Each structure stands twice: as C-alpha cells, then as structure tokens.
Amino acid sequence: QVQLVESGGGLVQAGDSLRLSCSVSGRTFSSYIVGWFRQAPGKGREFLAVISRSGGTTAYADSVKGRFTISRDNAKNTMYLQMNSLKPEDTATYYCVADPTYYGRDWDSFDSWGQGTQVTVSS
Numbered sequence: 001q002v003q004l005v006e007s008g009g010g011l012v013q014a015g016d017s018l019r020l021s022c023s024v025s026g027r028t029f030s031s032y033i034v035g036w037f038r039q040a041p042g043k044g045r046e047f048l049a050v051i052s053r054s055g056g057t058t059a060y061a062d063s064v065k066g067r068f069t070i071s072r073d074n075a076k077n078t079m080y081l082q083m084n085s086l087k088p089e090d091t092a093t094y095y096c097v098a099d100p101t102y103y104g105r106d107w108d109s110f111d112s113w114g115q116g117t118q119v120t121v122s123s
Helices: none
Strands: 003-007 010-013 018-025 033-039 045-051 058-060 068-073 078-083 092-099 117-122
Touching: 003 092, 018 033, 018 092, 018 117, 033 068, 033 078, 045 068, 045 078, 045 092, 058 068, 078 092
Parallel strands: 010 117
Antiparallel strands: 003 018, 018 078, 033 045, 033 092, 045 058, 068 078, 092 117
C-alpha cells in the first residue's frame, strides 16, 4: 500500500474551477495506477476518473467527462484533478485511490485510499 493525501478542496461558486492534488508516498508512485472518487452527502461513492502508470491512458465517468481532467506528475509523486465549470451537484468529498495493477471503476478493488478533501460549490 501507499499513503495518499488529498489537498486543494474548498468553497467555490458555480462555474468556477478548482484543482485537487493527491500526494503519494510509501512506494514508487510510477508503479501505481491512481484515480479519483467522490461521495456526496447521503449518496454512495462515485467513480470519477482513473489514469494509468505512465499517464498515457485515462478513463472518466460520463458525469464529469469534458469538465474534469486527471493527470499525474511521476517526478513529483503527485496526481491531479482539474475541475472546470463546477456545479452545485459536484459538492462532495473527493478521494484519491491507488493500486499497483487495478485499472477500473470499483472502489474496493483499489488497495490504498486517501482521507478525502471537501469541495463545496455554491449556486
């Protein structure tokens, strides 16, 4: 497992942009597939995006495709989620996840999870 720490959350207005970061430590970052999930109040966890070890392959949930962009900097052991055109329904706690082999959309199939960062979008 690796240790994951999210940052960059906050309170923004609808239409604003925000970039979340996920700092990874404990193992070689470039050997891990990483991704983002979120959980809104009273709802289940929702897959958002995943990125391959090299960063060359990505996948997104339909709900964020075209608005959110996942990226990684293996030299900095950090992953990012650029969020544009934010909506009130994007309000949630955002989590980063990691796994050495799993590239998919199932939360439980990853072997490391962060503690989350809160994003609140006001209308």
